[in-house]
Amino acid sequence: MSRRLITPSERSKLDPFVVVTGDASPRDQRDLMERPFFSLGKAKRTTPILYEAGGARVEVYAVPEHGMATIWDADVLIWAASQIVEAENLGFKTSRFLRFTPYQLLMAIGRQTGARDYKLLKGALARLQSTVIRTTIRQNEHWxxxxxxxxxxxxxxxxxxxxxxxMEFVLPDWFYRGVIDRxxxxxxxxxxxxxxxxxxxxLYxxxxxxxxxxxxxxxxxxxxxxxxxxxxxxxxxxxxDIRRIVLRQPLPGYRLRIERDGRRELLRILPARLSTGPVDGAVETLGTSGVTAIGTSGVALSGFRECRGQLTLWPETAIPGLNLESNQESNSSLLLGDVENISTRRQRKPDAVPESNASDTSFRKSGFTADNTSEASRLSFGPKPGGTK
Incomplete structure (x- = not known):
């Protein structure tokens, strides 16, 4: 009789990155914003996504038990990316292995924190784990x-x-590398x-x-x-659906407009306000609103405090102190081959697109979908910290 080989958990090989605060500016990964990686509906989807443009290919597969990860499930990845970038900016060491409380995550992405929401979060994690992605994005000539x-x-x-x-989870190396590259x-x-x-x-x-x-x-x-x-x-x-969205204008920071070029229907997206951008101009002086001097209320002048290890929920894995020399961030643009602004090249013929009979439009206002979370429903759930069951 052969002996079964037990593979050790990947977590045993990684240093944990313990998230102790949910206060981080939300950030998204460019590749996930540009290409179809998620289901846009809350009904269970098992039909794969097969997309290829500009030399890049994306394939997304789902298992019947859980279905494909949805764009609401992707909020978990946005939250993880935000925490990693924020910690890197402050000089903390990060890793693909995250430890956190579900209350932190749910609050940061604008969800409720009742027992049902904890259950839906587990369903989202099950879909994120069971969805399989195959892609050629960010691969070199040999791989x-x-x-x-x-x-x-x-x-x-x-x-x-x-x-x-x-809770704790391990992110894939492909995603983590796409986050630490600013x-x-x-x-x-x-x-x-x-x-x-x-x-x-x-669309946002x-x-x-x-x-x-x-x-x-x-x-x-x-x-x-x-x-x-x-x-x-x-x-x-x-x-x-696009025309209805244009009528409602729901996208924060952007205005939408339908245009026509003969029989072609086009969508123009225009920035409405700079709600998420950095300050463009430097602040020259400190204003005092007419006050001739700034008092200190008797407090002596103090210097910067030494940056100590950060308090964590797991004391044995405290995050080390700040490294203030590595806190730069860049949002430089990348020119990708499968994107084209047709306002400058309108004479090109649009790509042919296959059609399907199913619709993925969703009108439910809840966050994670509760559909088909059979595995998650068997898990025990507890209340939020300080809350009721």
Missing amino acids: RRHQFSWINEWEECTTREGRVEG SLVLTIDPAYFRLTGGIERW RVARKHAGRQKQGWLFDIPHLHAKSGSLAKVADFAF
């Missing part, structure tokens, strides 16, 4: 395809009464988490990535947008 899941493994820490006190990360408006529709959430990420803060914005052909979305809806139904 053509990378395969991974959004979360390699995850676990929760509970009390004897079933109360959830902490040129591949963009800040997003916190109001993004309040968008309720799958298409409008996806496209707007932030392509239109950015350009005065002329960005112009898209509707069939091209449909292909970039990975939507299962027909092109005509997708176009109808």
